[in-house]
Amino acid sequence: MKTPVPDYLQHVLNACDANQHGALADYIPELANANPNRLALALSTVDGTIYSTGDDEVAFTIQSMSKPFAYALAIRHLGLDSVLQKVGVEPSGEAFNQIALDPQSNTPKNPMINSGAITTHSLLPHDEHSTRAEKLREFLSELAGRELSFDDAVYQSEVKTAFRNLSIGYMLRTVGVLEEDPADVVNGYIRQCAILVTVKDLAKMASVLANGGVQAATGKRLLSRSVVRQVLSVMMTCGMYDAAGDWLTTVGIPAKSGVAGGIMGALPGQVGLAVFSPKLDTHGNSVRGVEIFERLSKDMGLHVMEGTPSAQTIVQSRYTCGIDHSVVVYELRGVLQFTESEMLLRILEDEPVANNHIVLDLTNISLIHDVGVRMLFEGVDRLIADGHRVAVIDSEHLLEQSRSHAGHEVVVREELSQYLQRFER
Amino acid sequence: MKTPVPDYLQHVLNACDANQHGALADYIPELANANPNRLALALSTVDGTIYSTGDDEVAFTIQSMSKPFAYALAIRHLGLDSVLQKVGVEPSGEAFNQIALDPQSNTPKNPMINSGAITTHSLLPHDEHSTRAEKLREFLSELAGRELSFDDAVYQSEVKTAFRNLSIGYMLRTVGVLEEDPADVVNGYIRQCAILVTVKDLAKMASVLANGGVQAATGKRLLSRSVVRQVLSVMMTCGMYDAAGDWLTTVGIPAKSGVAGGIMGALPGQVGLAVFSPKLDTHGNSVRGVEIFERLSKDMGLHVMEGTPSAQTIVQSRYTCGIDHSVVVYELRGVLQFTESEMLLRILEDEPVANNHIVLDLTNISLIHDVGVRMLFEGVDRLIADGHRVAVIDSEHLLEQSRSHAGHEVVVREELSQYLQRFER
Amino acid sequence: MKTPVPDYLQHVLNACDANQHGALADYIPELANANPNRLALALSTVDGTIYSTGDDEVAFTIQSMSKPFAYALAIRHLGLDSVLQKVGVEPSGEAFNQIALDPQSNTPKNPMINSGAITTHSLLPHDEHSTRAEKLREFLSELAGRELSFDDAVYQSEVKTAFRNLSIGYMLRTVGVLEEDPADVVNGYIRQCAILVTVKDLAKMASVLANGGVQAATGKRLLSRSVVRQVLSVMMTCGMYDAAGDWLTTVGIPAKSGVAGGIMGALPGQVGLAVFSPKLDTHGNSVRGVEIFERLSKDMGLHVMEGTPSAQTIVQSRYTCGIDHSVVVYELRGVLQFTESEMLLRILEDEPVANNHIVLDLTNISLIHDVGVRMLFEGVDRLIADGHRVAVIDSEHLLEQSRSHAGHEVVVREELSQYLQRFER
Amino acid sequence: MKTPVPDYLQHVLNACDANQHGALADYIPELANANPNRLALALSTVDGTIYSTGDDEVAFTIQSMSKPFAYALAIRHLGLDSVLQKVGVEPSGEAFNQIALDPQSNTPKNPMINSGAITTHSLLPHDEHSTRAEKLREFLSELAGRELSFDDAVYQSEVKTAFRNLSIGYMLRTVGVLEEDPADVVNGYIRQCAILVTVKDLAKMASVLANGGVQAATGKRLLSRSVVRQVLSVMMTCGMYDAAGDWLTTVGIPAKSGVAGGIMGALPGQVGLAVFSPKLDTHGNSVRGVEIFERLSKDMGLHVMEGTPSAQTIVQSRYTCGIDHSVVVYELRGVLQFTESEMLLRILEDEPVANNHIVLDLTNISLIHDVGVRMLFEGVDRLIADGHRVAVIDSEHLLEQSRSHAGHEVVVREELSQYLQRFER
Secondary structure (H helix, E strand, O other), X not given: OOOOHHHHHHHHHHHHHOOOOOEOOOOOHXXXXXXXXXXXXXXXXXXXXXXXXXXXXXXEEXXXXXXXXXXXXXXXXXXXXXXXXXXXXXXOOOOOOOXXXXXXXXXXXXXXXXXXXXXXXXXXXXXXXXXXXXXXXHHHHHHHOOOOOEOHXXXXXXXXXXXXXXXXXXXXXXXXOOOOOHHHHHHHHHHHHOEEEOHHXXXXXXXXXXXXXXXXXXXEEOOOHHHHHHHHHHHHHXXXXXXXXXXXXXXOOOEEEOOOOEEEEEEOOOEEEEEEOOOEOOOOOEHHHHHHHHHHHHHHOOOOOOOOOOHHHOEEEEEEEOOOOOEEEEEEEEEEOHHHHHHHHHHHOOOOOOOOEEEEEEEEEEEEOHHHHHHHHHHHHHHHHOOOEEEEEOOOOOOOOOOEEOOEEOEEOOOHHHHHHHHOO | OOOOHHHHHHHHHHHHXXXXXXXXXXXXXXXHHOOOOOOEEEEEEOOOOEEEEEOOOOOEEOHHHHHHHHHHHHHHHHOHHHHHHHOOOOOOOOOOOOOOEOOOOOOEOOOOOHHHHHHHHHOOOOOOOOOHHHHHHHHHHHHHOOOOOEOHHHHHHHHHOOHHHHHHHHHHHHOOOOOOOHHHHHHHHHHHHOEEEOHXXXXXXXXXXXXOOEOOOOOOEOOOHHHHHHHHHHHHHHOOOXXXXXXXXXXXXXXXXXXXXXXXXXXXXXXXXXXXXXXXOOOOOEHHHHHHHHHHHHHHOOOOOOOOOOHHHOEEEEEEEOOOXXXXXXXXXXXXXXXXXXXXXHHHOOOOOOOOXXXXXXXXXXXXXXXXXXXXXXXXXXXXXXXXXXXXXXOOOOOOOOOEEOOEEOEEOOXXXXXXXXXXX | OOOOHHHHHHHHHHHHHOOOOXXXXXXXXXXXXXXXXXXXXXXXXXXXXXXXXXXXXXXXXXXXXXXXXXXXXXXXXXXXXXXXHHOOOOOOOOOOOOOOEOOOOOOEOOOOOHHHHHHHHHOOOOOOOOOHHHHHHHHHHHHHOOOOOEOHXXXXXXXXXXXXXXXXXXXXXXXXXXXXXXXXXXXXXXXXXXXXXOHHHHHHHHHHHHOOOEOOOOOOEOOOHHHHHHHHHHHHHHOOOOXXXXXXXXXXXXXXXOOOOEEEEEEOOOEEEEEEOOOEOOOOOEHHHHHHHHHHHHHHOOOOXXXXXXXXXXXXEEEEEOOOOOEEEEEEEEEEOHHHHHHHHHHHOOOOXXXXXXXXXXXXXXXXXXXXXXXXXXXXXXXXXXXXXXEEEOOOOOOOOOOEEOOEEOEEOOOHHXXXXXXXX | OOOOHHHHHHHXXXXXXOOOOOEOOOOOHHHHHOOOOOOEEEEEXXXXXXXXXXXXXXXXXXXXXHHHHHHHHHHHHHOHHHHHOOOOOOOOOOOOXXXXXXXXXXXXXXXXXXXXXXXXXXXXXXXXXXXXXXXXXXXXHXXXXXXXXXXXXXXXXXXXXXXXXXXXXXXXXXXXXXXXOHHHHHHHHHHHHOEEEOHHHHHHHHHHHHOOOEOOOOOOEOOOHHHHHHHHHXXXXXXXXXXXXXXXXXXXXXXXXXXXXXXXXXXXXXEEEEEEOOOEOOOOXXXXXXXXXXXXXXXXXXXXXXXXXXXXXXXXXXXXXXXXXXXXXXXXXXXXXXXXXXXXXXXXXXXXXXXXXXXXXXXXXXXXXXXXXXXXXXXXXXXXXXXXXXXXXXXXXXXXXXXXXXXXXXXXXXXXXXXXXXXXX
């Protein structure tokens, strides 16, 4: 069988193909030369499978879609508090190229508008070997899983007409948000925007956000969960329309667009998405890109408020073994966040007070959060207090620390079958 | 074993108990008489389990927490489009009691500010027997699972001093958003706000939102998924602070507060939450209530951008049976939305082209969305096209329609074991 | 000879007659019944001569043109400081019917917008016999020089549809600017607006403002100079367009319009003006009325920044008399403000240090300001110090106090000729 | 006698001397080195007399006080309409250094804020020999009656830290208000601000505005009346506080301040004023300067709404002469604007219809406006139509054109006495 997902994406693309509204970005001369008919769509699952269709090999400049990743890199580099001192998190209610300083703090309202993005660029790491734009290119290359490059023609073209960004830069210098030569920072920011990507690159990059910061293909954690949460939250309210409520209600996918015609979105726990079509609406968003996002959200239930009640699945099976059936095995499955942990503990409540041996098998747990660890061991402690012995099978080494009670090691690094052998005979 | 969840909630409550900041609401005389030390917390899982602690039996007036439910009832009554013509979905960036009409449309910016809530009240169903406030009371009673009542003292007290709401009402009449006597609508709205609830009631009401509109205790669908998505989206950007980005980044739980000291929140797919503590901050939100929400979000990973990758769990097991092992059984588990469906279809791709008999068992599927149904049968069609026979075991009647191919009924309403018996011998 | 001024006014009227733009006010049903072709113009000199043309006997409701006079009466009643605590003086930059509270003080921005005018109405004098509207009617009757009356049909019509003003009233009550029942105050304000006037009435009323508070016909001071200055200043920046700068640069006459189609203006020291034509532009100002004001300003140099250098005229003649020509007479003429006083003192500088007898004749001085009195006597003192004797001829009793030096009374209440007789022979 | 005016000014200065509030401008390093105790005041009458006191020989940079003069020069150079296409006339309600573009037109709101002033600078004349700043220096030198120079240290200091002005410049370039290199224009503007002046220079410059565009000392018209009216109007609403109404009601003198501590004001028809004291309030206005303006306005009745009714003085004397007393002589005096002309024509109405010879003597008329000429000759025509002969004695050549009726020349360029000789004997 061949999965119908690519056909489905192609179907969505075809449905939007007829939409000829919008106009090419004209404020950067080089962008006005783009082929207006380009159309591409890519989707990445959180486990790293990529589907794509249309002009999915065509590279275009990332432009403002670089902003959430630069924000992520800046937070990773300096910490959230330092970044928040320079850039806020509120929707500006203004067009993307307004200065929009917060009247109280005199700092940019959020990192998705240009003033905030220029400031964020100034917070990127750099050293004698690499500029900030180069450091970001390296980070994006890692996210995309291939070496990305700059489009020098677009960069040169934009530098020559960057009056608005220079205006913003000098204003940021005036209020002390920037402390160095604004022209240098603005040039660096423009270079950041000129990184070349395809929709497949963007979908991969977005899927890292959707997957809580872990790159599925490599299993590497590239961003902490809290950084990802911050970036997705800001994308949700500040990423697309000036009107935060409109995008949230009708699409409900944290997203960011770029004036070259791309839109990149990440639905936490589910998918990374990217579209490309150069003609823009008056907000500066790709016309067909927005239409595709609306269809994907509506047709496929991809919306951040479409919560999946996953708790019911936490206990895959419970069975007893051992000579007198005093060994009670719980095979767990899925992720262990608050909701699942609460469910597990509620199920364990039914465990009678007795001298049983309770085995909690984490082998099929794909992810365990801090709160999951805490609640799991709180349950373990209570089971022990009730008179049970407890073993937590952690053959995959999800738990960082061992735990012991009364000389017994609770966390077992063996396979379940291996561990259970000792009770047979 | 006794689950530690109540103890954990008690711990959070104790940690916030010392916070003596804030002041009682003084603009409604009756509220100024409240006991400022009251403190309560309730949590409801999406499957209907309630945990609560503190003054969890104390009733107080629902006030602005009635707004999202009135919005839901109005949409259910008139449809989303009709409601959107009268009330927008954008954050107002202004205090809760400002008029905040959208300058283009001359309609209230959202249903969470008073102008929008008064307008929403006017859109509630009513008839010769029941006022709009009474209709809402009935709806809230159904959500809470018990008969709620009005607090007449608070109602009478607020009616006498409702200058601001009257001002708003007359302005709405001026611009044509209201078409009847504003004083009547405002009085009805004030009565709506005087419905008495406890934190347990609120947590139950919120859990219906968290559970996609289905009341877990009764299994009844009280609101459609799309209404719930709309309500939660608007709560997310307009429900709490004037600053939408602040609440989303730091708490990330769609929520609404009331001036009597309550805050109600719903995290889709996970929990309904409610707190009660009468002293308010300058935004009009309960001081300790906000602190509790921040702790719950931070400590327990309860944040809308903390996505749970649930897809990995969709195929609980795959095994063959029958004489020549030509019957291939897939036991599915969990929910079937886009992400899980995509995973399932990808797994089915590995099914060789051969004359096998593929059995897809939905018995442990807790929820199947529209997109899930569509994708499931798209897969079925392709398997058949590949030369397989296919059976979808739907003993729980999740699927509304039967499906047949070449004289064979695909959907089987038997138990899996019963169905498989025919292949044994 | 017949003065051409009436012909000139008729000419202006004719030139604007063809302008059919605009629409009748429709928010007060009764006003929508007005004859849209009405057109009238009246001009009053500061000395009380009235010119008028067109429908100059047609009475219409004063509406918002009552605002500056109510403001004047409130200041006269309570003092400027008390009034400023309730209503500001800044242009609102908003349409006339917006609430426009100052964000710092929570008070209306100025008395020319409805929120400020309703507040100002509440500051009018009233007693058991007369409502505030009645007190204002009496004051306006005195200004117009005839008994004015209310239009009950317009009043009744407006009371029924006063939603916006009620909205404003309740908001003012909310923020504490009003402290009584807002509905009562709003009704009183609507009654104030229903006073019937003709353009001749309005021109007379305006001419009192133009004449510094003195009614030329009676010579009575109805308002102090400082009240008039305050009222004219506020009319200048807040009276007409939302755009203060536009009216000041293009017309430059402090003015106020009413929705019945009137515009009333007062150019200090020069003229009172009134026009009437019911069709309004989108600002709510009479279309032809605005055109007439623009023509009068442009064609006739009637603009507050067209200053008249009047100082050159202060000394009408200087001559010596007496036996040895030691009596030096200065016949003065015109007004004696700072500029003229400075000129006088400069001329007196040329008076040689000698034992002359200096006579300063005020007979033809039409007005002497405080600063004029002070500077005059400062000059007198210096002349005496130089060795002169000095007499100030004040046969018209312009000076309130007598002044003496070394036993000699400086201020002489005789006619000049009578005084000079003693030096002849 | 010595005029007490200097003593009075000294008195005002002394009264304000104790005020130590405020702080030196710090955003231009060089200005922070100023002597904070400097205090100077100068007043120029419209006829060119200068009074000054305090540090009246100390030169300081003109800064923003150059704005109204640059605006005047730009209008003189390009015409008002061209300038209005680039810069508006509305108060911005914002601090002086905000960008404040009008949202409709995308042009600066007025020429007194920096965005408008930089734009205005770009509209100044310039050629291969002289920059715009140089052209303005020449114009200001002419106004001041002496050769002014630039302060290079202040210029250099400001150029280095002109981040805000550069920000504004680039924004103006973005929206197309500037069409050349913004850095060049900003540098030119900064040079314009570095012109050195004393309070006496400023008072002289202001007195040209007060005198309707004519320099009293030379009798030269440097600006047309309409340009002056425009400049004074804009100074009135946009020159000082962000709050236009406050300055108009409390001071009522069109004025402009500079960050070096100067304030320059011009009251039409009356005086030019200038003060200097370097310590600034939070609005960027000289603290003691504002206090001095408030005192001068209040104590000396110098307020634009303190209109001087000058009409009463127009006819200095009327007498008959000739053999049969058929020659009627009207000696006129003062200025002849609308108000005075109306008065004159009203007096002429009493002239009986008869074959008299009416002589209107303009010898003592100091100024005759367009409207005065028109109305005068309209009266002449009517007198002739009534059967009179008429002669207008214009020995000073106030009238540009001759006028004849029935072979008789109406305008007579002789002295009155010479003309009257022919009727004697």
